[in-house]
Amino acid sequence: MKALTIGKVAKQAGIGVETIRFYERRGLLEEPPRNDSGYRQYPPEAVVKLRFIKKAKQLGFSLKEIEELIALRHKQDAxxxxxxxxxxxxxxxxxxxxxxxxxxxxxxxxxxxxxxxxxxxxxxxxxxxxxxxxxxxx
Amino acid sequence: MKALTIGKVAKQAGIGVETIRFYERRGLLEEPPRNDSGYRQYPPEAVVKLRFIKKAKQLGFSLKEIEELIALRHKQDAxxxxxxxxxxxxxxxxxxxxxxxxxxxxxxxxxxxxxxxxxxxxxxxxxxxxxxxxxxxx
DNA sequence: CTTGACCCTGTAGTATGGTACAGGGATTAT
DNA sequence: ATAATCCCTGTACCATACTACAGGGTCAAG
CATH class of the missing domain: 1.20.5 (Single alpha-helices involved in coiled-coils or other helix-helix interfaces)
Known part of the structure; x- marks a missing residue:
C-alpha cells in the first residue's frame, strides 16, 4: 500500500526516471515487483538506496565502485x-x-x-x- | 622524396596508426596528399604536429581545445x-x-x-x- | 614469385553515464 | 468521457577518445 511508482521515487531521490531505469539495467538497482499493468512498485527503501548512489557519486565513486560497495554491504561476512x-x-x-x-x-x-x-x-x-x-x- | 607513410609517422610520433586516421577524420589533422595507390604521403612536419597534439593532450587539453589552439595558430591576426x-x-x-x-x-x-x-x-x-x-x- | 608486412575504407565496438524518443497501454483529474 | 499525465519496452543517441576488425589492395624481401 506504500508502494511507489518510478516517478515518485525519482522525484523523492532527485534523480531522473530514465536514469533509474538505466541503473536497473546496469544491475545497480534490483528489479522491483510489478503490478498488474507492469508498473514498477518500489518500496520506500528504494529512495534511500538511490540517495546513497547519488551521494556516493558525488564523492567520486564510479557506478562500478558503487556496485561493489552495495555488494559488500549485502555480504554476510563483510x-x-x-x-x-x-x-x-x-x-x-x-x-x-x-x-x-x-x-x-x-x-x-x-x-x-x-x-x-x-x-x-x-x-x-x-x-x-x-x-x-x-x-x-x- | 621524403614523404612518410602513416606507419612511419605513427612510429616517429609515438601514436597509433588508427589514432592518426581518427585525428584526420576528426579534422584535427589535415588530409595529406596520396600516392597512386591511395597511400597517405606525409611531409615530415606531420610528425611535429602529432607530437604537438600528444604534448597538449598530456597537458590536459581535450582534442577540441587542441583544435582551437591549432586554428588560432593559423589565423593571421591571432x-x-x-x-x-x-x-x-x-x-x-x-x-x-x-x-x-x-x-x-x-x-x-x-x-x-x-x-x-x-x-x-x-x-x-x-x-x-x-x-x-x-x-x-x- | 610468393609471403608477410604494410596500406586502404568503412563500420562497429569499447568504456562512462546517462538522455531522448517512438509507439504503445494505464491512470487520474476534470 | 476524455484529455493530460503517467508508465512500459526497446532502441538509438550524446560526448570523449580511441580501438578493432572485415575485406581487400600494395609493396618489399628472400
Missing part, C-alpha cells in the same frame, strides 16, 4: 574494514588524480609565465613553441 | 595573448577540478577517520551509514 579499505583506495585514487592535475597545471603555469601575452605574433608565442619544439607550419 | 588566454582558461579549469577532487577527498577522509576499520559488521560502518543516513536494506 566487515567494516572492507568498506574502509574501499574508501581508502578511493582516497588514493583521488590523490593520484590531484597529483596528475597539479603536474599539468605547473607545466602550464610555467609556459604562461614565459609568455608576454602581448600582441606579438602567434609564431613567437613561447607556449606554442614549447609544445612544438622543432616546429613550423606547412 | 596574438600571443590569445594563446595565453587559452592556457589560462585551461589552468582555471584544472584548478577547479583539483578543488572538486579535494572536496571529495576531505569528505572521504572524514568518513574513514570515523570508521574503526575493525571486524565489526558492515551495518554499523559509519561510512555506509553516512552515505545512507536513514537507511536499512530491504
Amino acid at each position: 566487515t567494516c574494514g572492507d568498506i574502509k579499505a574501499q574508501a581508502e583506495e578511493r582516497i588514493n585514487n583521488i590523490e593520484e588524480r590531484i597529483r596528475d592535475l597539479s603536474k599539468m597545471k605547473e607545466a602550464l603555469v610555467e609556459l604562461t609565465r614565459q609568455c608576454s601575452g602581448n600582441k606579438g605574433p602567434v609564431t613567437e608565442c613561447p607556449i606554442l613553441t614549447a609544445l612544438e619544439p622543432t616546429g613550423e607550419d606547412p | 596574438t600571443c595573448g590569445d594563446i595565453k588566454a587559452q592556457a589560462e582558461e585551461r589552468i582555471n579549469n584544472i584548478e577547479e577540478r583539483i578543488r572538486d577532487l579535494s572536496k571529495m577527498k576531505e569528505a572521504l577522509v572524514e568518513l574513514t577517520r570515523q570508521c574503526s576499520g575493525n571486524k565489526g559488521p558492515v551495518t554499523e560502518c559509519p561510512i555506509l551509514t553516512a552515505l545512507e543516513p536513514t537507511g536499512e536494506d530491504p
Whole structure:
C-alpha cells in the first residue's frame, strides 16, 4: 500500500526516471515487483538506496565502485574494514588524480609565465613553441 | 622524396596508426596528399604536429581545445595573448577540478577517520551509514 | 614469385553515464 | 468521457577518445 511508482521515487531521490531505469539495467538497482499493468512498485527503501548512489557519486565513486560497495554491504561476512579499505583506495585514487592535475597545471603555469601575452605574433608565442619544439607550419 | 607513410609517422610520433586516421577524420589533422595507390604521403612536419597534439593532450587539453589552439595558430591576426588566454582558461579549469577532487577527498577522509576499520559488521560502518543516513536494506 | 608486412575504407565496438524518443497501454483529474 | 499525465519496452543517441576488425589492395624481401 506504500508502494511507489518510478516517478515518485525519482522525484523523492532527485534523480531522473530514465536514469533509474538505466541503473536497473546496469544491475545497480534490483528489479522491483510489478503490478498488474507492469508498473514498477518500489518500496520506500528504494529512495534511500538511490540517495546513497547519488551521494556516493558525488564523492567520486564510479557506478562500478558503487556496485561493489552495495555488494559488500549485502555480504554476510563483510566487515567494516572492507568498506574502509574501499574508501581508502578511493582516497588514493583521488590523490593520484590531484597529483596528475597539479603536474599539468605547473607545466602550464610555467609556459604562461614565459609568455608576454602581448600582441606579438602567434609564431613567437613561447607556449606554442614549447609544445612544438622543432616546429613550423606547412 | 621524403614523404612518410602513416606507419612511419605513427612510429616517429609515438601514436597509433588508427589514432592518426581518427585525428584526420576528426579534422584535427589535415588530409595529406596520396600516392597512386591511395597511400597517405606525409611531409615530415606531420610528425611535429602529432607530437604537438600528444604534448597538449598530456597537458590536459581535450582534442577540441587542441583544435582551437591549432586554428588560432593559423589565423593571421591571432596574438600571443590569445594563446595565453587559452592556457589560462585551461589552468582555471584544472584548478577547479583539483578543488572538486579535494572536496571529495576531505569528505572521504572524514568518513574513514570515523570508521574503526575493525571486524565489526558492515551495518554499523559509519561510512555506509553516512552515505545512507536513514537507511536499512530491504 | 610468393609471403608477410604494410596500406586502404568503412563500420562497429569499447568504456562512462546517462538522455531522448517512438509507439504503445494505464491512470487520474476534470 | 476524455484529455493530460503517467508508465512500459526497446532502441538509438550524446560526448570523449580511441580501438578493432572485415575485406581487400600494395609493396618489399628472400
